[in-house]
Amino acid sequence: MSSTLVKPPSPIQQKSGNLPRQLDKISFQVVMQLIAWLGLLLLTAPSIIILITSFSNAPTLEFPPPGFSLQWYSSLFSFPELRAAALNSFQVALITTLVCVVLGVSACLAMMNSKGRWVTAMDALVMSPLALPGVALGLGMMSFFAMVGVRLSLFTLIVSHIVICTPYVVRNVLANLTQLGSSLQEASTALGASPSYTFFKVTLPLIRPGVLIGAFMAFITSFDNVAVTLFLSDARTDMLPIRMWSMIQNDLDVRAAAISGVLIFVTALLMIVMERFSSLSKALIGN
Amino acid sequence: MKISQLLQPKSGQLALPLAIFLQLFYVIPLLVLIATSFQGEGGAGLSLKNYTEFFNNSVNVKVLIDTFLMGIQVTIVSLIVGYPVAYLYIKAPGFWKGILTFLITLPLLTSAVVRTFGWVVIMGRQGLINTALLQLGMIEEPIRLLFTHNGVLIALTQVWMPMMVLPIVASLSQIDPRLAAASQSLGGGVWRTFWQITFPLTLPGMISGALLVFALTVSSFVTPSIIGGGQLIYLPTLIYQQGIILLNQPFAAAVSTLLLIMVVVMVLILTALGRRSRRYIH
Amino acid sequence: MKSVQTATTNVPVNPQSELGSHSSHSLSLSQVMHQFGSFVALKDINLDIRPGEFVSLLGPSGCGKTTLLRIISGFLTPTAGQVLIDGQSVRGLSPSQRGTGIVFQNYALFPHMSVWDNVAYGLRAAGKRSRNQVASRVGEMLNMVQMNHLAKRFPSELSGGQQQRVALARALAVKPRIMLLDEPFSALDKSLRLDMQIEIRRILSEQGITAIMVTHDQEEAMSMSDRIAVLSSGTIHQFDTPTNLYDRPATHFVSSFVGTCNHLPAEVLGHAEQGYQLSVPGGELAITSPLPLSPGKKITLAVRPENLQVQPQSNPSLTGTVTMCLPLGSLMTYDVCLTQDCHVKITQTRTMGIKPLKSGDRVHLNLVSPQACMVFSD
Numbered sequence: 001m002s003s004t005l006v007k008p009p010s011p012i013q014q015k016s017g018n019l020p021r022q023l024d025k026i027s028f029q030v031v032m033q034l035i036a037w038l039g040l041l042l043l044t045a046p047s048i049i050i051l052i053t054s055f056s057n058a059p060t061l062e063f064p065p066p067g068f069s070l071q072w073y074s075s076l077f078s079f080p081e082l083r084a085a086a087l088n089s090f091q092v093a094l095i096t097t098l099v100c101v102v103l104g105v106s107a108c109l110a111m112m113n114s115k116g117r118w119v120t121a122m123d124a125l126v127m128s129p130l131a132l133p134g135v136a137l138g139l140g141m142m143s144f145f146a147m148v149g150v151r152l153s154l155f156t157l158i159v160s161h162i163v164i165c166t167p168y169v170v171r172n173v174l175a176n177l178t179q180l181g182s183s184l185q186e187a188s189t190a191l192g193a194s195p196s197y198t199f200f201k202v203t204l205p206l207i208r209p210g211v212l213i214g215a216f217m218a219f220i221t222s223f224d225n226v227a228v229t230l231f232l233s234d235a236r237t238d239m240l241p242i243r244m245w246s247m248i249q250n251d252l253d254v255r256a257a258a259i260s261g262v263l264i265f266v267t268a269l270l271m272i273v274m275e276r277f278s279s280l281s282k283a284l285i286g287n
Numbered sequence: 288m289k290i291s292q293l294l295q296p297k298s299g300q301l302a303l304p305l306a307i308f309l310q311l312f313y314v315i316p317l318l319v320l321i322a323t324s325f326q327g328e329g330g331a332g333l334s335l336k337n338y339t340e341f342f343n344n345s346v347n348v349k350v351l352i353d354t355f356l357m358g359i360q361v362t363i364v365s366l367i368v369g370y371p372v373a374y375l376y377i378k379a380p381g382f383w384k385g386i387l388t389f390l391i392t393l394p395l396l397t398s399a400v401v402r403t404f405g406w407v408v409i410m411g412r413q414g415l416i417n418t419a420l421l422q423l424g425m426i427e428e429p430i431r432l433l434f435t436h437n438g439v440l441i442a443l444t445q446v447w448m449p450m451m452v453l454p455i456v457a458s459l460s461q462i463d464p465r466l467a468a469a470s471q472s473l474g475g476g477v478w479r480t481f482w483q484i485t486f487p488l489t490l491p492g493m494i495s496g497a498l499l500v501f502a503l504t505v506s507s508f509v510t511p512s513i514i515g516g517g518q519l520i521y522l523p524t525l526i527y528q529q530g531i532i533l534l535n536q537p538f539a540a541a542v543s544t545l546l547l548i549m550v551v552v553m554v555l556i557l558t559a560l561g562r563r564s565r566r567y568i569h
Numbered sequence: 570m571k572s573v574q575t576a577t578t579n580v581p582v583n584p585q586s587e588l589g590s591h592s593s594h595s596l597s598l599s600q601v602m603h604q605f606g607s608f609v610a611l612k613d614i615n616l617d618i619r620p621g622e623f624v625s626l627l628g629p630s631g632c633g634k635t636t637l638l639r640i641i642s643g644f645l646t647p648t649a650g651q652v653l654i655d656g657q658s659v660r661g662l663s664p665s666q667r668g669t670g671i672v673f674q675n676y677a678l679f680p681h682m683s684v685w686d687n688v689a690y691g692l693r694a695a696g697k698r699s700r701n702q703v704a705s706r707v708g709e710m711l712n713m714v715q716m717n718h719l720a721k722r723f724p725s726e727l728s729g730g731q732q733q734r735v736a737l738a739r740a741l742a743v744k745p746r747i748m749l750l751d752e753p754f755s756a757l758d759k760s761l762r763l764d765m766q767i768e769i770r771r772i773l774s775e776q777g778i779t780a781i782m783v784t785h786d787q788e789e790a791m792s793m794s795d796r797i798a799v800l801s802s803g804t805i806h807q808f809d810t811p812t813n814l815y816d817r818p819a820t821h822f823v824s825s826f827v828g829t830c831n832h833l834p835a836e837v838l839g840h841a842e843q844g845y846q847l848s849v850p851g852g853e854l855a856i857t858s859p860l861p862l863s864p865g866k867k868i869t870l871a872v873r874p875e876n877l878q879v880q881p882q883s884n885p886s887l888t889g890t891v892t893m894c895l896p897l898g899s900l901m902t903y904d905v906c907l908t909q910d911c912h913v914k915i916t917q918t919r920t921m922g923i924k925p926l927k928s929g930d931r932v933h934l935n936l937v938s939p940q941a942c943m944v945f946s947d
Contacts, residue, residue: 024476024478025476028478035371036372042444043391046401046402046403046405046406046445047397047405050408061413062414062418063411104305107305110299110301110302114299125309126305131498133547136543136544137316139526140319141312143319143320162312163309163312163313166309224398226509227509231531241398241400244401245400252407264397267397271389271392
């Protein structure tokens with residue numbers, strides 16, 4: 001009988017008098033599954049539609065496309081402004097990620113090994129940009145830089161991106177460190193290792209998954225950001241998401257679909273790579 | 288100071304660089320923003336001028352209410368749709384779990400611009416929905432979906448729903464499966480077991496999901512600006528117009544402060560609720 | 570309840586400890602006190618551990634034994650008091666400078682390193698040894714714990730007992746002055762524990778290393794230790810050899826924590842031939858006591874189950890009814906009801922051919938000898 005305790009009774013064991021019970025179960029399944037599949041459709045539809053559209057052979061945006069071709073992808077090659085924008089975004093995201101990792105990991109080490117009240121305050125401070133409106137942060141930082149007389153440049157842009165991307169590094173690394181516990185670091189110390197030896201030989205190799213995932217999410221956040229970037233980049237620096245945003249907003253350029261296609265492919269590829277190296281889904285889903 | 292001393296496990300000094308960085312480039316700018324919002328005529332003195340100006344114009348007040356409503360609506364719809372998705376994920380067998388993980392997290396990691404663009408294609412005059420409805424003969428004229436409140440609502444729900452699904456999945460996975468078994472062995476039906484056992488135990492997950500979805504929705508700029516076009520305005524768009532296009536920074540700062548207050552108040556309320564809902568979950 | 574006796578440290582000198590003393594080290598704790606906020610975790614701890622001795626810190630969880638271990642190892646600085654190794658204070662020295670090796674609970678093996686790299690870790694971290702020196706020391710250590718054939722494995726590929734051997738080898742490789750063991754057997758299967766206890770004890774005495782083990786398992790402490798310090802709520806109740814601890818517990822707590830003990834409320838009636846006559850539930854008993862007892866005094870009488878025996882009716886004795894019989898291997902344990910709210914447990918060796926008692930039997934109990942009991946004043 002133990003199996004019936006774990007799973008709901010199977011239909012074979014049920015007698016004909018159990019109709020209300022059957023109805024109860026079936027109605028639950030139907031309602032749950034129906035909404036869930038609707039939800040999954042909602043979640044995936046835009047990406048799938050964009051992918052299909054990007055292979056369209058039509059001169060304007062329409063769905064379903066009359067035929068398929070690679071013309072919009074090949075048109076990207078003769079679009080030098082786009083390449084410059086992508087390069088700028090890549091550069092900013094890379095530097096942002098590196099600084100976030102250095103600042104974030106060292107802060108996590110301090111937060112992990114200390115039990116003071118300041119840890120709670122620090123945690124709230126680091127995480128809060130996640131929940132605050134990017135437009136407001138961007139405006140505040142822009143006013144601040146104007147006040148102290150710093151002109152907008154790649155530097156101001158990177159600074160603002162560090163503020164909004166550090167939470168991802170700190171959240172993942174801190175979770176990894178907490179899971180690791182302090183006993184391995186203590187074991188290393190007790191064996192005579194110096195703090196830096198302990199960090200590079202024991203702690204860092206073991207929190208590498210958290211660092212990688214944090215860095216990955218920080219990179220993506222920086223690369224895709226529009227709200228803060230609008231306020232903190234100078235007019236001459238063209239950033240990819242901003243360019244795409246104006247392309248879509250102004251004239252529904254089909255080339256935007258091809259760029260989107262490239263971005264979706266790259267993201268999916270990176271996700272698969274990250275999954276191999278450090279189980280990204282575990283960090284995102286948490287089980 | 289030597290690097291080995293800096294890496295001393297007990298010292299909090301390692302957090303200093305980040306703390307200083309955030310104080311300088313995050314806390315102070317926020318204070319500057321709030322201070323700017325109280326700036327009077329010609330940049331002199333303290334005044335509530337920007338706020339009275341905001342509330343005296345019914346268009347602005349409508350923007351404020353619309354933004355708040357949008358936040359609430361997106362939160363509720365993502366909860367209703369996201370909960371079954373999380374439930375499906377938890378019950379799915381191994382192989383499907385991998386597929387579902389990919390489907391739930393890929394939207395989260397692709398840029399909001401890309402995802403919103405997908406909605407433009409779906410909702411446009413020659414888009415998927417209009418083409419389908421026209422061919423089925425259900426409508427004679429293309430219906431307007433772009434540039435409507437409901438269009439923005441659908442797109443924003445898609446953009447932020449993963450933030451609702453993930454905490455609920457985490458919450459669901461912590462529930463001891465024997466509890467549902469116990470309820471059913473005591474004669475509780477499937478619906479009863481769900482409403483009386485599973486649902487209350489996942490309240491913490493739902494609340495942290497709601498917190499994220501609300502905050503992210505009212506702060507959204509890209510999606511409303513594309514789907515809403517020029518006519519439908521929400522607070523972030525207003526801030527952008529006033530701050531960058533009209534260069535009226537004190538007024539934009541006031542709007543930003545109001546938006547910040549909206550987010551912070553909601554976060555505080557939901558955090559308090561979350562703490563209460565967690566008391567019977569260790 | 571207050572203890573009548575204070576902790577004694579009169580112990581026969583262990584002759585072996587003199588042999589290994591040239592390489593062994595002593596450890597002393599003097600007036601150690603520790604507070605977490607307003608919570609006093611340890612108070613007035615004094616311990617003198619001789620070179621080469623194996624000492625256990627025994628107590629229930631939360632008694633402060635782990636805090637004490639962390640103070641000795643240097644991970645925690647005591648609020649007051651001194652830790653002395655070979656008579657010299659180690660205040661201000663980091664864990665690595667003290668020369669204390671630790672075998673952690675759950676072993677804390679580095680999961681990303683092979684067995685060989687784990688054992689070599691401390692030698693490489695010190696950085697003074699050549700590749701060959703490291704290799705020969707690691708080989709020596711792995712030989713000692715018979716793990717040479719598994720040197721390339723990773724910790725996750727080892728059984729619990731094997732992991733523990735690696736943890737021991739890793740801690741011993743750097744030649745610590747004092748070895749600390751934190752609940753070393755708690756993660757092992759019960760069947761494996763005794764083998765590992767014997768093996769670890771053998772290795773440590775061969776190396777002549779002074780060792781301190783934290784445990785809540787009294788059998789473990791009794792079987793391995795030269796001496797045991799019993800801790801409860803931050804104080805040392807008794808520091809003594811295992812047999813003394815069992816036969817002459819210093820406090821009510823020790824008598825109940827180490828082994829099983831019946832505690833009976835008693836009143837002194839008067840002097841008997843060599844001792845005292847007591848009134849206890851179910852009858853009277855004659856005992857001897859090292860303490861002077863005045864008539865009318867209320868005391869607690871502590872008697873181990875094996876020190877009560879069934880006798881034909883005699884005076885003085887206790888009368889009761891057997892309520893439960895529990896056959897436990899070679900022993901038979903009975904629960905005897907003396908009065909409605911006072912039960913005692915007695916044990917007898919099970920011998921073939923002798924008919925055991927059964928539930929409902931009326932029995933008369935007496936001490937095996939008048940000394941076979943302890944007296945604690947209320």
